[in-house]
Amino acid sequence: MPLLVMKFGGTSVADMARIKNAALKVKREVERGYDVIVIVSAMSGKTNELVGWVESTSPLYDAREYDAVVSSGENVTAGLMALTLQEMDVPARSWQGWQVPINTTSAHASARFKSIPADNINAKFAEGFKVAVVAGFQGVSPEGRITTLGRGGSDTTAVAFAAAFNAERCDIYTDVDGIYTTDPRITNKARKLDKIAFEEMLELASLGAKVLQTRSVELAMRYKVRLRVLSSFEDTDENSGTLVCDEDEIMESKVVSGVAYSRDEAKITLVTVADRPGIAAAIFGPLSEAGVNVDMIVQNISEKGDVGAVTDMTFSCPVNQVARACKAMEDAKTAGHINFEELNVDSDVAKISVVGIGMRSHAGVAATMFKALSSENVNIKVISTSEIKISVLIDRKYMELAVQALHDAFELEKAG
Amino acid sequence: MPLLVMKFGGTSVADMARIKNAALKVKREVERGYDVIVIVSAMSGKTNELVGWVESTSPLYDAREYDAVVSSGENVTAGLMALTLQEMDVPARSWQGWQVPINTTSAHASARFKSIPADNINAKFAEGFKVAVVAGFQGVSPEGRITTLGRGGSDTTAVAFAAAFNAERCDIYTDVDGIYTTDPRITNKARKLDKIAFEEMLELASLGAKVLQTRSVELAMRYKVRLRVLSSFEDTDENSGTLVCDEDEIMESKVVSGVAYSRDEAKITLVTVADRPGIAAAIFGPLSEAGVNVDMIVQNISEKGDVGAVTDMTFSCPVNQVARACKAMEDAKTAGHINFEELNVDSDVAKISVVGIGMRSHAGVAATMFKALSSENVNIKVISTSEIKISVLIDRKYMELAVQALHDAFELEKAG
Numbered sequence: 001m002p003l004l005v006m007k008f009g010g011t012s013v014a015d016m017a018r019i020k021n022a023a024l025k026v027k028r029e030v031e032r033g034y035d036v037i038v039i040v041s042a043m044s045g046k047t048n049e050l051v052g053w054v055e056s057t058s059p060l061y062d063a064r065e066y067d068a069v070v071s072s073g074e075n076v077t078a079g080l081m082a083l084t085l086q087e088m089d090v091p092a093r094s095w096q097g098w099q100v101p102i103n104t105t106s107a108h109a110s111a112r113f114k115s116i117p118a119d120n121i122n123a124k125f126a127e128g129f130k131v132a133v134v135a136g137f138q139g140v141s142p143e144g145r146i147t148t149l150g151r152g153g154s155d156t157t158a159v160a161f162a163a164a165f166n167a168e169r170c171d172i173y174t175d176v177d178g179i180y181t182t183d184p185r186i187t188n189k190a191r192k193l194d195k196i197a198f199e200e201m202l203e204l205a206s207l208g209a210k211v212l213q214t215r216s217v218e219l220a221m222r223y224k225v226r227l228r229v230l231s232s233f234e235d236t237d238e239n240s241g242t243l244v245c246d247e248d249e250i251m252e253s254k255v256v257s258g259v260a261y262s263r264d265e266a267k268i269t270l271v272t273v274a275d276r277p278g279i280a281a282a283i284f285g286p287l288s289e290a291g292v293n294v295d296m297i298v299q300n301i302s303e304k305g306d307v308g309a310v311t312d313m314t315f316s317c318p319v320n321q322v323a324r325a326c327k328a329m330e331d332a333k334t335a336g337h338i339n340f341e342e343l344n345v346d347s348d349v350a351k352i353s354v355v356g357i358g359m360r361s362h363a364g365v366a367a368t369m370f371k372a373l374s375s376e377n378v379n380i381k382v383i384s385t386s387e388i389k390i391s392v393l394i395d396r397k398y399m400e401l402a403v404q405a406l407h408d409a410f411e412l413e414k415a416g
Numbered sequence: 417m418p419l420l421v422m423k424f425g426g427t428s429v430a431d432m433a434r435i436k437n438a439a440l441k442v443k444r445e446v447e448r449g450y451d452v453i454v455i456v457s458a459m460s461g462k463t464n465e466l467v468g469w470v471e472s473t474s475p476l477y478d479a480r481e482y483d484a485v486v487s488s489g490e491n492v493t494a495g496l497m498a499l500t501l502q503e504m505d506v507p508a509r510s511w512q513g514w515q516v517p518i519n520t521t522s523a524h525a526s527a528r529f530k531s532i533p534a535d536n537i538n539a540k541f542a543e544g545f546k547v548a549v550v551a552g553f554q555g556v557s558p559e560g561r562i563t564t565l566g567r568g569g570s571d572t573t574a575v576a577f578a579a580a581f582n583a584e585r586c587d588i589y590t591d592v593d594g595i596y597t598t599d600p601r602i603t604n605k606a607r608k609l610d611k612i613a614f615e616e617m618l619e620l621a622s623l624g625a626k627v628l629q630t631r632s633v634e635l636a637m638r639y640k641v642r643l644r645v646l647s648s649f650e651d652t653d654e655n656s657g658t659l660v661c662d663e664d665e666i667m668e669s670k671v672v673s674g675v676a677y678s679r680d681e682a683k684i685t686l687v688t689v690a691d692r693p694g695i696a697a698a699i700f701g702p703l704s705e706a707g708v709n710v711d712m713i714v715q716n717i718s719e720k721g722d723v724g725a726v727t728d729m730t731f732s733c734p735v736n737q738v739a740r741a742c743k744a745m746e747d748a749k750t751a752g753h754i755n756f757e758e759l760n761v762d763s764d765v766a767k768i769s770v771v772g773i774g775m776r777s778h779a780g781v782a783a784t785m786f787k788a789l790s791s792e793n794v795n796i797k798v799i800s801t802s803e804i805k806i807s808v809l810i811d812r813k814y815m816e817l818a819v820q821a822l823h824d825a826f827e828l829e830k831a832g
Contacts, residue, residue: 016472016473050492053432053492054495054496054499056432057432057496058499058503061503062498062499062502062509064509065495065496065498065499065502065509065510066495066499068491068494068498069492069495069496072488072489072492073488075485075491076466076469076485076488078484079482079484079485080470080473080481080485082478082481083473083474083477083478083482083485084473086474086477086478086481087473087474087477093480093481094484096562098514099560144515146512
């Protein structure tokens with residue numbers, strides 16, 4: 001029997017009416033001949049309520065008890081989903097993490113999977129059950145304590161089950177209907193993608209298209225689990241949504257798949273840094289310790305210094321971490337670990353990225369990008385490239401304009 | 417190390433402030449040198465919310481899924497209580513039913529205990545933990561599914577743990593401060609009892625002093641678990657509340673311990689029933705099938721009939737079951753299973769009972785009772801007696817008067 005994993009997030013199971021709606025989608029797949037493993041989140045709002053109670057006990061709460069408490073929301077939804085399916089004459093039962101068992105490490109509140117033995121659930125499928133409803137986000141440690149995977153972990157649970165049960169596909173039902181070439185709020189030319197490669201999805205996800213947890217996409221890529229993102233709130237069929245899959249499966253010849261952006265960035269430049277071996281570590285070590293998420297890094301050789309080589313070092317970080325970053329740099333200077341003449345901060349920048357598997361084999365993407373921006377008189381402040389992505393920092397006020405110009409330049413409104 | 421079981425009901429853990437208050441009571445017992453097993457209910461209202469969701473799925477819901485859902489409320493409270501104790505520097509951890517394990521039958525939603533192995537929890541006490549916080553009301557079936565004991569089952573969990581761990585005492589914290597000689601709302605002479613025998617508590621509990629679940633008292637009696645009922649909301653010490661214990665432990669020489677009442681009773685009489693072997697079964701079988709809770713039964717031989725012996729049969733039931741009872745009787749008559757001339761219903765009666773271990777060995781209790789009632793001109797409609805209880809049905813309007821008169825007649829306001 002072919003097997004499908006279907007995952008429903010918190011907004012998709014927020015009340016009994018939505019649970020029923022989700023159950024109807026499950027029933028339809030059963031009628032198509034699938035055995036189904038359903039992964040459910042807690043009803044939206046429930047996990048926050050539980051976390052609030054735990055945090056009210058102590059800032060230094062025991063993560064094992066945190067896990068025992070917050071995992072209960074998914075248990076409730078799993079039972080209610082099983083009951084709703086039974087009422088639709090679909091043979092179903094719920095599974096809590098320890099019943100499967102979903103074996104994880106003992107890293108409470110951020111556990112990682114060790115193994116998911118398929119025997120217990122497969123035995124029930126063999127008995128005639130058509131659906132196993134599994135509580136997402138949780139597992140059990142080698143010590144027999146309940147663990148959780150960290151927030152959003154239900155996506156990862158779904159992918160792990162799809163891998164463990166060799167599922168034909170893992171469908172992630174959420175409140176958007178797929179992955180778009182860019183944010184439809186910025187240009188109405190934004191087009192829903194039928195397919196996107198794992199690597200592209202990873203770049204888009206971390207850049208702000210917050211549809212899938214990065215960790216779940218990484219896991220899907222490693223085990224070649226075909227992931228589909230689609231809407232809980234629309235009628236869907238086998239062609240709905242966006243399929244996240246191996247690049248071999250993608251026939252489209254587009255060089256660029258999408259344009260991502262990140263609005264609230266800041267650019268910090270250390271001017272005239274004494275250049276010596278280890279200087280990068282001396283700068284970015286203290287930033288990391290201060291909890292600053294450094295993104296782009298650019299180093300320009302300059303020749304302004306009187307003694308030895310000097311350089312300018314530029315990096316970007318979220319704008320709300322600028323104060324922390326500056327303090328870390330000034331402290332490192334005071335302690336004599338680094339030396340610089342000026343600290344220039346530009347808090348009004350945004351990051352724009354074009355992403356595409358195709359650019360690996362096609363020259364000229366950067367040229368097209370820079371030309372499109374310059375023809376709109378958008379000045380590029382920093383450039384950073386990776387194998388399938390080119391990112392630039394620009395003045396924030398040009399952000400929407402730049403996204404529209406790039407979407408047009410790469411003709412993303414056209415399919416394939 | 418001496419061990420104590422402490423149980424906190426839903427109103428005692430209704431929010432984080434009350435959980436903290438309960439935890440302080442636990443900490444105090446740890447400071448006195450006890451290892452403590454704490455049994456917790458769900459926060460008040462939570463179980464009803466969960467039950468509501470389950471019932472909305474189907475009137476014929478799967479009891480296994482019901483148990484998986486509704487048991488989650490206790491898991492939340494157990495974790496929060498453990499965290500709160502930890503914050504007070506009391507080494508504690510939570511235990512869900514399957515972790516102990518609390519082995520029960522597979523009778524979902526009304527499971528019964530099979531065994532509670534003490535090994536896992538005792539190993540933690542040996543490691544230095546001082547408190548095991550156990551989720552009440554739940555267990556695990558031989559099939560590895562979650563079970564529940566039925567509503568109010570946390571009292572029973574507490575007594576079962578006290579028996580399994582040989583506890584010195586089982587303290588039930590609730591919203592009243594003990595067991596009274598009668599309802600203080602009816603007479604301000606009502607006195608809190610220091611001690612009461614299991615048998616007396618059973619008679620009082622089933623008669624409306626709804627403090628302890630009947631099943632938990634029965635279990636305590638069987639395993640001779642000393643039960644104490646006391647208030648969560650007052651300062652308490654080792655002499656607070658009421659101790660429910662074996663009669664050997666009770667020094668008081670009172671013949672009668674308390675006066676109980678039940679307000680909304682009805683009396684139904686089948687007049688001129690043909691008396692034959694099996695007639696009682698023919699009457700009470702259909703009543704039981706109709707879900708009528710028959711309480712008192714009185715049969716008077718009468719000689720009114722022309723052919724063979726005839727009798728009048730009187731029974732009492734809750735007033736809201738009268739319609740069902742009458743229908744069951746009329747149907748049985750129509751079907752030819754029983755025969756009676758009239759069906760007389762009196763829906764305006766109340767039941768008054770005096771209860772006391774002492775009446776076993778003392779004559780004259782009935783005489784004192786009937787004299788007290790007659791001197792207030794209260795007419796007795798039905799009398800029923802057991803070894804430690806005498807109950808009467810009277811007109812409802814005299815109920816308060818009768819309770820006050822009996823409380824005075826047996827001098828219950830005076831201790832010992």
